[in-house]
Amino acid sequence: MWVEKYRPEKLSELVDQETIKQRLKLMLERKAELPHLLLAGPPGSGKTTTALIVSKQILGEYWRDYTLSLNASDERGIDIVRERVKKFARFADRREGVPYRMVILDECDEMTKDAQTALRRIMEETATFTRFMLLCNYSTGIIEPLQSRCAILRFQRLGEAAVVAHLRSIAKREALKSSDEAAFGAVFEATQGDLRQAINLLQAASASGELTEESVNSVTGASVKSRVAGVIKLAVEGNFEASRVKMLELTRVYGIPERDFLRFANEAVGEMKIDGMAKAVAILAEYDYRLVQGAQPELQLTAMLAQLSLLGRKGE
Ligand SMILES: Nc1ncnc2c1ncn2[C@@H]1O[C@H](COP(=O)(O)OP(=O)(O)OP(=O)(O)O)[C@@H](O)[C@H]1O
Numbered sequence: 001m002w003v004e005k006y007r008p009e010k011l012s013e014l015v016d017q018e019t020i021k022q023r024l025k026l027m028l029e030r031k032a033e034l035p036h037l038l039l040a041g042p043p044g045s046g047k048t049t050t051a052l053i054v055s056k057q058i059l060g061e062y063w064r065d066y067t068l069s070l071n072a073s074d075e076r077g078i079d080i081v082r083e084r085v086k087k088f089a090r091f092a093d094r095r096e097g098v099p100y101r102m103v104i105l106d107e108c109d110e111m112t113k114d115a116q117t118a119l120r121r122i123m124e125e126t127a128t129f130t131r132f133m134l135l136c137n138y139s140t141g142i143i144e145p146l147q148s149r150c151a152i153l154r155f156q157r158l159g160e161a162a163v164v165a166h167l168r169s170i171a172k173r174e175a176l177k178s179s180d181e182a183a184f185g186a187v188f189e190a191t192q193g194d195l196r197q198a199i200n201l202l203q204a205a206s207a208s209g210e211l212t213e214e215s216v217n218s219v220t221g222a223s224v225k226s227r228v229a230g231v232i233k234l235a236v237e238g239n240f241e242a243s244r245v246k247m248l249e250l251t252r253v254y255g256i257p258e259r260d261f262l263r264f265a266n267e268a269v270g271e272m273k274i275d276g277m278a279k280a281v282a283i284l285a286e287y288d289y290r291l292v293q294g295a296q297p298e299l300q301l302t303a304m305l306a307q308l309s310l311l312g313r314k315g316e
Pocket residue numbers: 002003004006007008013014015016017041042043044045046047048049050137195196197199
C-alpha cells in the first residue's frame with residue numbers, strides 16, 4: 001500500500017499544512033508543556049499521520065508502548081475509553097525520557113455529548129500522566145469545554161499543486177512510465193484534496209506500471225461530478241430512496257466530502273435546466289449553510305435529497 005509506504009515520518013515531510021507544522025515545531029521544543037491537541041479537518045489531510053509523528057517525537061523509541069490509539073466512535077462507548085486509559089496509565093512504570101503517555105482518539109465528533117463530557121473528566125483525572133490528541137473532521141462536533149482544553153490544529157484540504165507535486169514524486173520513486181500531466185490532474189479532480197484517496201487512485205491506475213489519463217479514468221469510471229449529477233437527477237425525478245443509496249455510496253465508499261458533493265450538485269442543477277431550478281438552488285444553499293455550521297453531514301444530505309425529491313413530485 002503506497003499510502004502506508006509514503007506516510008510521512010517527520011513533520012518536514014508533511015505536505016502543506018504549514019501553519020500546523022510551525023506551531024507543532026514550537027510546541028515540541030517544550031515537551032513538558034505540550035497541551036492536549038484537537039486535530040480537525042477533512043479526510044486524508046494528515047491528521048492521523050501528524051498524531052503519530054507527535055507521539056514518536058515525544059516518546060522516541062518507546063512510542064508504541066506508551067501510545068494508546070482508540071477509535072472513539074466504535075470502541076463501544078466512553079466506559080471502554082475510561083477503562084483502557086486507566087489500565088494503560090497503570091501498565092508499565094515510568095521510564096526515563098517518557099514524560100507522559102499519549103492517547104490518540106479518532107473520530108471524536110462521532111461521540112455523543114454525554115460521552116464527550118465523560119471524556120473531559122477522564123482528561124482531567126489523568127492529566128498528570130497523559131496527553132490526549134483528539135481527531136475529528138468537524139470541530140463543531142466537539143463540545144466547547146473539550147475544545148477549550150485543547151490547542152486546536154485545523155487541517156486544510158490539500159490544494160491541487162501540492163497534491164500533484166506529491167503524486168509526481170511518488171510516481172518517480174516507483175519508476176512509473178509516461179506520467180503525463182493530465183493523468184495527475186485527473187487524479188486530483190477525482191479526489192479533491194484527499195491525499196489518501198489520491199495515492200490509492202494513483203496506485204490503482206498504475207497497476208500496469210504505466211500511468212495515463214485513460215488509466216485513471218478507467219479506475220474512477222465516470223467522473224465524480226457525473227456521479228453526483230446522477231444522484232441529483234434521481235432526486236429531482238422524485239426517486240428519493242435510490243438517490244439516497246447512491247449518495248451514501250459516494251460519500252462512504254468513494255469518500256467524497258459532503259461539501260464537494262454539494263458543489264457538484266450545484267453544478268449539476270445548473271446544467272440540468274430543471275423546472276423549479278430556483279427552488280432547487282435555494283435548497284442546496286440552505287444545506288450548504290447547515291454543513292458549514294457542523295450539522296451531521298450524512299443526515300443533512302439525506303434531508304436535502306428528500307426535499308429535492310418533493311420538488312420533483314410536485315411537478316407530476
Ligand atoms: N499532509 C500530508 N502529507 C503527506 N501525506 C499525507 C498527508 N495527508 C495525508 N497523507 C497521505 O494519506 C494517508 C492518510 O493520511 P492520514 O491518515 O493522516 O489522514 P487523516 O487526515 O487522518 O484522514 P481521516 O480523517 O480519513 O482519518 C497517509 O498515509 C499519507 O500517505
